[in-house]
Amino acid sequence: MSAQSAFHASAGDLNAQSLRADARRESLRLLALLSPSLFLVFAIIVMPIGWLFWLSLFDEAGVLSSANYARFFEQASYIKTFVTTFKVAFIVTGACVLLGYPLAYMLSQLPRRAASICLIFVILPFWTSVLVRTYAWLVILQRKGLINSWLIDLGVISQPLSLANNLSGVVIGMTHILLPFLVLPLYASMKTIDGDCLRAGMNLGAGPVATFRQIFFPLSLPGLASGVVIVFVLCLGFFVTPALMGGGKVIMWAMRMEQTTSLYSNWGAGAALGVVLLVVTLALLGLFQWLLGARATGVWSSR
Amino acid sequence: MNMTRNVSVVAIAALMASLAAPAMAGDTITVASWGGTYQEAQTKAFFKPTADALGITIKEDTTNGLDDVRLQVTGNAVKWDITELGADECARGSKEGLFEKLDYGIIDKSGINPKLVHDDWVGISYTSVVLIYRTDVFGDKGPKTWADFWNVEKFPGRRALSGSQATETLSVAALAEGIPIDKVYPVDIDGALKSVDKIRGHVDAWWTSGAQAMQLVKDGEVDMASIWNGRAGTLKKEGAPVSFSFDQGVLTADCMVIPKGAKNKEAAMKALAMFVSPQLQANLPLYVDNGPVNEKAFETGKIPPERIKDINSAPENVKKQVLQDAEFWRDTLVEATEKFNNLVQQ
Numbered sequence: 001m002s003a004q005s006a007f008h009a010s011a012g013d014l015n016a017q018s019l020r021a022d023a024r025r026e027s028l029r030l031l032a033l034l035s036p037s038l039f040l041v042f043a044i045i046v047m048p049i050g051w052l053f054w055l056s057l058f059d060e061a062g063v064l065s066s067a068n069y070a071r072f073f074e075q076a077s078y079i080k081t082f083v084t085t086f087k088v089a090f091i092v093t094g095a096c097v098l099l100g101y102p103l104a105y106m107l108s109q110l111p112r113r114a115a116s117i118c119l120i121f122v123i124l125p126f127w128t129s130v131l132v133r134t135y136a137w138l139v140i141l142q143r144k145g146l147i148n149s150w151l152i153d154l155g156v157i158s159q160p161l162s163l164a165n166n167l168s169g170v171v172i173g174m175t176h177i178l179l180p181f182l183v184l185p186l187y188a189s190m191k192t193i194d195g196d197c198l199r200a201g202m203n204l205g206a207g208p209v210a211t212f213r214q215i216f217f218p219l220s221l222p223g224l225a226s227g228v229v230i231v232f233v234l235c236l237g238f239f240v241t242p243a244l245m246g247g248g249k250v251i252m253w254a255m256r257m258e259q260t261t262s263l264y265s266n267w268g269a270g271a272a273l274g275v276v277l278l279v280v281t282l283a284l285l286g287l288f289q290w291l292l293g294a295r296a297t298g299v300w301s302s303r
Numbered sequence: 304m305n306m307t308r309n310v311s312v313v314a315i316a317a318l319m320a321s322l323a324a325p326a327m328a329g330d331t332i333t334v335a336s337w338g339g340t341y342q343e344a345q346t347k348a349f350f351k352p353t354a355d356a357l358g359i360t361i362k363e364d365t366t367n368g369l370d371d372v373r374l375q376v377t378g379n380a381v382k383w384d385i386t387e388l389g390a391d392e393c394a395r396g397s398k399e400g401l402f403e404k405l406d407y408g409i410i411d412k413s414g415i416n417p418k419l420v421h422d423d424w425v426g427i428s429y430t431s432v433v434l435i436y437r438t439d440v441f442g443d444k445g446p447k448t449w450a451d452f453w454n455v456e457k458f459p460g461r462r463a464l465s466g467s468q469a470t471e472t473l474s475v476a477a478l479a480e481g482i483p484i485d486k487v488y489p490v491d492i493d494g495a496l497k498s499v500d501k502i503r504g505h506v507d508a509w510w511t512s513g514a515q516a517m518q519l520v521k522d523g524e525v526d527m528a529s530i531w532n533g534r535a536g537t538l539k540k541e542g543a544p545v546s547f548s549f550d551q552g553v554l555t556a557d558c559m560v561i562p563k564g565a566k567n568k569e570a571a572m573k574a575l576a577m578f579v580s581p582q583l584q585a586n587l588p589l590y591v592d593n594g595p596v597n598e599k600a601f602e603t604g605k606i607p608p609e610r611i612k613d614i615n616s617a618p619e620n621v622k623k624q625v626l627q628d629a630e631f632w633r634d635t636l637v638e639a640t641e642k643f644n645n646l647v648q649q
Contacts, residue, residue, distance in 0.1 A: 077644040143461070144523045165508045165524065248466035248509025251648045259467070262370050263640055265399055 049278065056271035060264060068272035078256070082276075085253040088170060088242070089235035095175040096231050100182040101224065107183070108190035119187070126180045134244045137173045138164055141245075165247025173241040178234055182227035189223020190216075225292050229285065236281055253277050330570040331360040332384035338365035341533065341591055348586030353577040359570055369396050372562050376401045381564040384571035385578075391470060393424035393558040394633035403561040403568055410576040414599035418626065419556050425579060426596035427559045428587060431552040431615040431624060432471045435520055435535045436527040439544040446527055448551055449479035453498070455505050460526030462502070463519045466509025469643035470632050472499065474553045474625055475529055484551065488628040492639050499646055509647055520545060532615050536592040549615055552624040556596060588614045 059067040072078040103122070107115050125133060140146045141163035148160040163169055193216060201211045239254040246252075253273065261270035334350060336342040346363065354361040364383060366372070369392040375381045388396065396402055402423040412420045419426030434452055436445035440460060446452045452462065452475075465472050476498035477487045507525055510516040517534040519525045521543050535547045559578065561571045577583055584595035585605035594616025595601075601611060601618065611617045615624070632639075 071641075075641050075645055077641070077648045080648055138518075139522075142522055142524050162507075165519075243511060244515070247507065248511055248647070251644075259640075259644070262368060263637055265373065265395065 052271045053275050055266075056268045056275050058266060058268045060266045060269075062266070068266075068268045069276075071269070071272075072276070077251075081251045081253060081256045084250060085236060088167070088174070088238075088250065088252060089232050091167075091171050092174045092178060092235050093228055093232045095171060096179050096182045097224070097228065099175065100179055100186060100227065103179075104183050104186040104190055104223075105220075107187050108193075122180050122183050125176070130177055130240050131244075133177060134173050134241050137169070137176065138245060141169055141172065164245060165249070167246070167250050169245035169247070170242045170250045173245045174235065174238055177241060178231045181230045181234060182224075185227045185230065186220065186223040189226075190220050193219045221292075225288070229288055233281060233285070236277060329358070329360075330567055331362060332567045332570050332574055333362040333364055333382060334574070335364040335366040335371070335383045335386040337387060340537075341593060344587060344590035344593070347590050349578045349583050352583055352586070353574050356577065357570070357573060359574070361574065368392055369401075372396060372401055372560070373399070376563050379564065381562050381566065383562055384565040384567045385559055385561055385575055387427060387557055387559050388424075390419065390424075390426065390556040390558050390627065390629035391632040391636060393421070393560055394629040395636065396560065397421060397423050398633055401560075401563055403563055403565060405561070405575070406572050409572050410579060412579075414581060414597040415579060416556075416596070416598075416626070418628070418630075419558065419596060424558045424560045425575070426556045427578060428557050428596050429594040429616040430555050430557065431532040431549060431594075432465070432468075432475065432529050432555065433532050433535055433547045433549060433552045434527065435530045435538070435545050435547040437520065437523065437544055438546050439523075440526045443546065445546060447548070449475050450481060452527060452529075453479040453502050455502075458527070461507040461524065462505055463508040463510055463516065463525040463528035464502070464506055465511075465516070465529055466647055467511040469640040470627060470636065471529065471553055471555065473639060473643065474627060476502070478551050478553075478625065484623070484625045487625045489631050490635075490639075492635060492642065496642055496646055499643065503646060533592040536613075549620040549623050552615065552620075554615065554621065554624045554626045556627070556629065557593075558629075594620075 056068050057064055057066075059065040072082075107118055107122075110118060138145070142148070143160045143162070143164070145164070147163065148157075151157045152160065163172070197215055197219070198211055201215045202208075206214065237254050238252060239258070242250050242252045243255050257270050257273045260273055261267070264270070336345055342363065342365065350361045350363065353359075366383075366386050366388070369388055372383075372386055372388070373396070375383065393402075404423050405421075405425060407420075410425060412425065415426055434446060434449065438445065441458070446454070446458045451458055464475070473490055473492065473495040474487055476495040477490050478484070479502070480494065480498045508515075508519055510519060510528070513531050513534045516528055516530045517538060520528050520530065521538055521541075530547070532547070532549070532552065535545065538545050539547075559575055561568060561575070565571055579597055581595075581597050581599035581603050582605070584597040584600035585603040587593060587595050587600075588606055588610060592613070592615070594614045596616065598616070598618060600606070606614070612619065614620065
């Protein structure tokens with residue numbers, strides 16, 4: 001008996017050993033396959049960001065200092081710009097959700113052919129340059145633009161509404177540009193919701209509202225969350241639309257970076273702004289992750 | 304007409320003879336400027352005649368300003384042999400040591416305001432910041448001075464000022480306080496900021512580019528604005544109902560430099576000498592509203608007299624304007640801009 005079990009044990013050992021070796025070889029091979037892209041990520045993302053961080057620690061004379069960061073607290077306008085950036089990001093994300101959710105819901109309920117035609121209208125502006133779309137909005141929204149002249153001609157208003165060159169112009173322009181980034185992931189996730197679940201709910205006596213609230217909406221949350229994260233993060237780095245539609249009164253962080261980079265003779269001044277935005281954005285993503293769970297954000301998960 | 308052309312041909316030939324060394328033929332230099340209609344005008348006025356006269360090839364590029372030069376020089380990758388900048392950028396870049404020394408044995412500086420002639424940079428043209436207003440709103444009784452622009456009771460209406468060029472807006476703000484044009488520099492920055500503070504709430508847009516200023520006025524988004532004279536001139540030519548004058552304008556010079564480490568320094572120096580020569584300088588206002596930096600250009604007879612009165616750097620018009628002091632802003636720009644931003648961006 002002992003001889004036999006010893007044989008079995010050693011065979012099992014042998015087996016486990018070769019299995020382990022196999023797994024090691026497998027992961028090495030995977031690593032080899034991954035290495036070009038890992039190298040690329042390292043070379044074009046990790047290194048430059050590290051360098052940016054390094055640069056931000058030096059002042060104009062090239063001496064190690066915290067001057068670039070201290071500036072945020074000495075000059076009130078930096079804090080204001082930062083607050084404006086997040087305010088705009090929150091408003092635009094909210095507007096995208098309010099507009100995008102019903103749109104994605106409608107798209108997901110339409111027959112396949114009708115849905116793809118409607119999707120074209122969502123995607124088409126996506127292919128138009130941001131600059132062109134922003135100027136188009138300017139033509140529509142400004143004091144003597146389309147909306148104001150129509151409303152005045154119709155007698156709805158007597159004084160033109162100020163829609164451009166202020167916060168509302170920025171929000172309208174950015175919402176239009178960012179809407180597809182919310183609608184597309186949301187639509188994709190809504191399409192995967194099993195209709196049988198909804199029918200089962202109805203079958204058990206739930207009305208349409210209850211079915212939506214208790215079944216459809218929770219199941220659509222992961223898609224909504226990833227859309228929200230994408231829109232929010234893109235908002236934080238927006239430049240063209242606020243620069244053209246804000247009338248110089250809505251200064252966002254990216255615009256500030258451009259100003260700071262050309263005002264100071266050291267790259268560190270602008271780099272510090274980049275580092276701050278990066279850190280705060282990562283912290284926010286972490287917060288989203290923690291609040292909504294890994295699956296919800298979809299940013300890190302393999303979904 | 305024929306006479307003047309002959310004179311200029313002779314003059315160019317003479318200049319060419321004095322400059323052109325045989326070794327230069329076939330050289331290629333790269334010149335960077337701001338692009339757009341301004342650079343097209345420079346191509347016709349400066350670059351092409353110079354290339355023809357010196358027998359060199361001039362390639363063109365566009366610049367975003369001092370950042371580009373700094374990037375090229377500090378990164379040891381200088382692409383340009385000559386580049387244009389704003390005068391305050393030249394003064395700052397000079398302090399940072401980004402440019403090659405200029406050889407005034409080759410470049411003839413006579414006729415150029417001494418304030419724009421420096422060891423390593425030289426003026427090339429002038430832009431003016433002027434007050435423009437819409438005549439469909441004000442008729443011909445619009446705001447004529449910056450004090451008028453600041454007077455919101457007498458001149459109600461929507462206003463735009465430059466938000467990106469703090470130096471220009473602060474100069475204008477000093478004028479609005481009633482400071483005479485010869486006393487504006489050195490600018491009392493805190494006083495000028497106080498002046499900006501008074502008008503701030505009545506400014507509907509702070510523009511950040513010449514094109515934006517033009518669009519704001521053209522579309523009637525604002526009724527009055529500070530604007531660059533080239534853009535104002537274009538609006539007028541396009542038939543927009545606007546009026547402007549050089550009274551209380553702020554003359555801002557552009558300059559040219561040879562970035563440190565430029566590959567073809569010698570040829571660049573000779574080309575630069577051609578660019579600032581009265582003969583080629585006189586070409587510039589034939590194509591664009593930016594005035595020549597060399598006042599001898601007005602004596603060449605190339606510029607028709609009726610055109611001279613519309614040129615911002617014509618001696619008659621210079622008297623009405625404030626010349627921005629590049630060296631003043633070199634030392635105060637950062638602090639003044641930060642304070643200006645604190646005031647405006649809220």
